[in-house]
Amino acid sequence: MIVNTRGPEETRSLGERMGRLLEPLDVLCLRGELGSGKTTFVSGLVRGLGIPAPVQSPTFTLERVYRGKGIVLHHFDLYRVAAAHTGDVGIEAALQDPSGIIAIEWPESGDVYLPGDRLDLSFFHSRGDARRIRIEARGQRPRKILAALRRLALPLS
Numbered sequence: 001m002i003v004n005t006r007g008p009e010e011t012r013s014l015g016e017r018m019g020r021l022l023e024p025l026d027v028l029c030l031r032g033e034l035g036s037g038k039t040t041f042v043s044g045l046v047r048g049l050g051i052p053a054p055v056q057s058p059t060f061t062l063e064r065v066y067r068g069k070g071i072v073l074h075h076f077d078l079y080r081v082a083a084a085h086t087g088d089v090g091i092e093a094a095l096q097d098p099s100g101i102i103a104i105e106w107p108e109s110g111d112v113y114l115p116g117d118r119l120d121l122s123f124f125h126s127r128g129d130a131r132r133i134r135i136e137a138r139g140q141r142p143r144k145i146l147a148a149l150r151r152l153a154l155p156l157s
């Protein structure tokens with residue numbers, strides 16, 4: 001599935017719609033250049049999961065944890081984490097969390113920990129504030145989420 005968004009609010013809205021469909025043990029990988037909208041999308045996920053907007057920590061962190069009712073969103077950003085160190089950042093532990101939904105930005109160095117069943121999202125800059133977002137489903141459960149998202153996703157605003 002490919003979605004074109006015209007500004008951050010549309011990307012957030014797409015994330016929100018996906019967030020409503022997610023359940024514990026779902027895993028999302030978010031790839032794409034700096035500033036292509038990955039974190040903006042995750043802020044939409046948080047909203048869609050019904051988690052009240054948290055205060056953003058100003059410090060650089062590898063993992064942010066957002067707690068909702070019966071679900072926990074583990075949001076990783078592995079930018080510049082060397083592959084040799086991803087064992088330290090808690091991905092394995094998060095994957096064991098029975099209430100956990102996992103979203104990983106810059107997953108490349110954590111590849112070895114990733115389950116085969118997952119949603120792969122790729123973000124591309126387009127002209128100005130436009131972004132192109134490609135969503136691919138690997139496995140049965142992700143395919144179900146994507147099919148549901150197709151019915152929910154358009155129009156974005």
Ligand SMILES: Nc1ncnc2c1ncn2[C@@H]1O[C@H](COP(=O)(O)OP(=O)(O)OP(=O)(O)O)[C@@H](O)[C@H]1O
Pocket residue numbers: 005006007008009010011012032033034035036037038039040041077079105123128129130131
């Ligand atoms: N259509 C759009 N979708 C998402 N963000 C947009 C869009 N248009 C403009 N922006 C802006 O681009 C920036 C995207 O930043 P964001 O932190 O989401 O990117 P990122 O992919 O997470 O980058 P990084 O790799 O540095 O973590 C924000 O400043 C946002 O307001």
Ligand SMILES: [Mg+2]
Pocket residue numbers: 038039040077105
């Ligand atoms: Mg980011």
